[in-house]
Amino acid sequence: MPGTSAARLADGDARVAAIERAYRVGKTAMQPDTTLRRAGEMFWVDFEHGEVDAQVEAMNALWRLGLAQPFGLAASFAHRCLEVGLTDLANDLYQSVRSLAASPLHHHTWLAVQVQLAYVSSALGHMDDALVLQAALEPYRDQVANMWFTGLGSVARYVAHTRLVDGDLAGAIADMQYAREVNERVGAVSWGARTALDLAELLRRRADADDAVVADELVSEAALVAERHRLPVVAARAQRLLASR
Numbered sequence: 001m002p003g004t005s006a007a008r009l010a011d012g013d014a015r016v017a018a019i020e021r022a023y024r025v026g027k028t029a030m031q032p033d034t035t036l037r038r039a040g041e042m043f044w045v046d047f048e049h050g051e052v053d054a055q056v057e058a059m060n061a062l063w064r065l066g067l068a069q070p071f072g073l074a075a076s077f078a079h080r081c082l083e084v085g086l087t088d089l090a091n092d093l094y095q096s097v098r099s100l101a102a103s104p105l106h107h108h109t110w111l112a113v114q115v116q117l118a119y120v121s122s123a124l125g126h127m128d129d130a131l132v133l134q135a136a137l138e139p140y141r142d143q144v145a146n147m148w149f150t151g152l153g154s155v156a157r158y159v160a161h162t163r164l165v166d167g168d169l170a171g172a173i174a175d176m177q178y179a180r181e182v183n184e185r186v187g188a189v190s191w192g193a194r195t196a197l198d199l200a201e202l203l204r205r206r207a208d209a210d211d212a213v214v215a216d217e218l219v220s221e222a223a224l225v226a227e228r229h230r231l232p233v234v235a236a237r238a239q240r241l242l243a244s245r
Contacts, residue, residue, distance in 0.1 A: 075100070082123050083233050094120045101129045102136075102153040111137075112145040115158035122161040134162035141175070144186055153191025154182035157198065164202075173202045193222040193234050200241060216245060 011242075073092045081090035096116070101117050104108060118133040137159050145152040151160075160175035176199040183192035200215040219241045226235035 045082075063108065075113045078120045079116040082120060083237075087124070090120060091124055094124060094126075098126075098129065101132050111140055111143065111155065112152050115145045115152055115155055118158040118162050122165045122180075125165070127165050130162040130165040132168075134159060137162070142182075144182065144188065151186075151188055151191070153188040153195065154179035154186075156182060157191070157195050160198070160202075169202065169206060173199070173206065174201055189225060189229055190234060191229055193225040193231065193238075196222040196240060197237055198232070212245075216242075 014124050074097045078090040078093035078097075081087070081093065097113075097117070100110075100113060103114075114133055114136060118130060118137060121129040121133060136193065137155055141156045142158055143155050145155050145158075156175045157179035160179060162173040163169075163172040163175060170204060175194060180195045182188075185197050196218040200218040203211040203215040203218075207225065223238035223242065225231070225236060226238055
């Protein structure tokens with residue numbers, strides 16, 4: 001990978017090995033154990049703080065080994081791939097778990113899986129899947145999606161993304177505004193910043209009287225949060241939006 005140091009590649013290899021071992025243990029036990037939990041924490045925290053190259057190495061290795069699918073974590077990988085512009089890999093991962101879109105929500109982890117599938121299917125333009133997920137998620141709009149080792153913020157944010165696929169800008173804005181309130185209330189800092197950026201993009205698209213001003217305020221707010229909490233993926237997106245005013 002261009003620009004990746006030998007030390008970072010070695011670190012990436014170590015992470016691949018650790019996550020692979022965790023998955024194999026998890027598959028054998030048919031449930032996530034503490035090692036799998038630690039591997040998941042490592043993936044999410046490092047990606048949130050910009051350790052992108054090591055995590056891309058891990059994702060590619062897991063995908064080649066056929067280990068990305070257990071426990072629905074392929075949805076998480078696809079979600080993160082989209083955030084850093086790896087659209088082709090995100091689509092491959094999404095296709096591997098596409099059947100989960102219509103799965104019943106029998107426990108809270110599946111809610112977290114399905115909100116990510118909603119985000120990915122909407123971003124990739126899979127309208128039929130996005131609308132199925134919209135119907136599945138709407139009853140859970142007031143909830144916050146969580147997994148074993150991370151939270152994903154307000155479910156309403158992901159419902160908003162599915163509305164965009166169907167051209168419902170007004171509905172998407174209403175859901176995103178509500179998601180922002182929920183994320184602030186529960187202290188979902190990084191997801192609150194993402195939601196602020198989402199809402200800014202929607203307001204710019206609507207272009208009503210004060211929308212441009214409010215959108216700029218939201219982007220500036222998200223940029224400050226990203227700087228304070230060391231969220232380079234969020235910071236980069238905020239900078240792109242500031243530059244595109």
